[in-house]
Amino acid sequence: MKKISILGSTGSIGTQTLDVIAMHPEKFEIDGLAAGSNTALLLEQVRKFKPRRVSVASEALANEIRGALPAGTELFSGSQGLVEIAAGGDADTIVTAVVGSVGLQSTLAAIEAGRTIGLANKETLVTAGHLVTELARKKGVRILPVDSEHSAIFQCLNGENRSDVESITITASGGSFRDYTRDQLVGVTVEDALRHPNWSMGAKITIDSATMVNKGLEVIEAHWLFDLPYEQINVLLHPESIIHSYVEFRDSSIIAQLGTPDMRVPIQYALTYPDRWHSPAKRLSLAETGRLTFREMDFERYPLLRLAIECGKAGGTATTAFNAANEIAVDRFLRGEISFLRIEEIIDEVLQRHINESNPDLEQIGYCDRAARELAVQL
Numbered sequence: 001m002k003k004i005s006i007l008g009s010t011g012s013i014g015t016q017t018l019d020v021i022a023m024h025p026e027k028f029e030i031d032g033l034a035a036g037s038n039t040a041l042l043l044e045q046v047r048k049f050k051p052r053r054v055s056v057a058s059e060a061l062a063n064e065i066r067g068a069l070p071a072g073t074e075l076f077s078g079s080q081g082l083v084e085i086a087a088g089g090d091a092d093t094i095v096t097a098v099v100g101s102v103g104l105q106s107t108l109a110a111i112e113a114g115r116t117i118g119l120a121n122k123e124t125l126v127t128a129g130h131l132v133t134e135l136a137r138k139k140g141v142r143i144l145p146v147d148s149e150h151s152a153i154f155q156c157l158n159g160e161n162r163s164d165v166e167s168i169t170i171t172a173s174g175g176s177f178r179d180y181t182r183d184q185l186v187g188v189t190v191e192d193a194l195r196h197p198n199w200s201m202g203a204k205i206t207i208d209s210a211t212m213v214n215k216g217l218e219v220i221e222a223h224w225l226f227d228l229p230y231e232q233i234n235v236l237l238h239p240e241s242i243i244h245s246y247v248e249f250r251d252s253s254i255i256a257q258l259g260t261p262d263m264r265v266p267i268q269y270a271l272t273y274p275d276r277w278h279s280p281a282k283r284l285s286l287a288e289t290g291r292l293t294f295r296e297m298d299f300e301r302y303p304l305l306r307l308a309i310e311c312g313k314a315g316g317t318a319t320t321a322f323n324a325a326n327e328i329a330v331d332r333f334l335r336g337e338i339s340f341l342r343i344e345e346i347i348d349e350v351l352q353r354h355i356n357e358s359n360p361d362l363e364q365i366g367y368c369d370r371a372a373r374e375l376a377v378q379l
Helices: 012-023 039-049 059-068 078-087 103-112 123-139 148-157 203-211 213-225 264-272 303-314 318-334 342-353 362-378
Strands: 002-007 028-034 053-056 074-077 093-096 116-119 143-145 165-172 233-237 243-249 254-258
Touching (some): 012 028, 012 039, 012 264, 039 053, 074 078, 078 103, 093 103, 093 264, 103 116, 103 123, 116 123, 116 264, 123 213, 143 148, 143 213, 148 165, 165 213, 203 213, 213 303, 213 318
Parallel strands (some): 002 028, 028 053, 116 143
């Protein structure tokens, strides 16, 4: 019986992880659940999966639910609560499904404790990839990708000699506005942006998909996960989201991973690796699909993708500043404070004022993150 703890259990990835676990109750046990402010859903999850340890976003929320928890359930709160769920208890695997850089400290704590990481929180590697991967190597901890694109590349590389890799290509659906011109983006609404044509994701990631920031973060994440230079990482527009990503080898062979767009497949593979179990996902029929289409990535149309890759190549705190500015800008857009295109402008303005620190430690990363957020709020 494998014991699992989930950071971000009430979010899109968290709930789908629990869907997978519910399909195999004889194989999995939930050790801990960490949520934000959705206490109603968290209590439902507690009743169904009976975790020994629970955490919520604040002490006030913890006091609200304390009386509703089963006797003996340990309750934590805040950022320290995330660390407790990640590093305490008896979990074998920690699924990091929180959104944003808030997942960094808890992921580092889980690695320090020797837990296997099912990584769905790409911002962890974006903000501190050098620290996370170095600690994982030191502790002998495996980081298993949960994102569909990185899971695809991971699967394509299974059994292959890494020195034979010519390049990897991350596919992108194009998001809610993939058929819009730049002019048509003026005045688009939050509701428009949240209508993703293929995937069921949380609000922040759906907006990131529309701006193509999500793909930029995935390029940076792939750099750290697969130890590849940015020159060997490509992005290709693929509206159907059937080919999740592929690897080209030096003999010109290409290995791709295909499937219907269902996040439960890469989630389950991260939980069961190296085994493959029956999945609830709809089977892919290429005959029914009919055709697959592809387009070269237009960096003029998606300037934030270009900017993210430039930050990745610059290294240091550039990626931290990029991510922090984006988190604030997206939040402001979702709350109706700024327009969709203003997201790009805020990130660009923050980066223009950013002074890059090479090879930063955790303290420098934290300072950069806070400074970038403060500036993104003020702009």
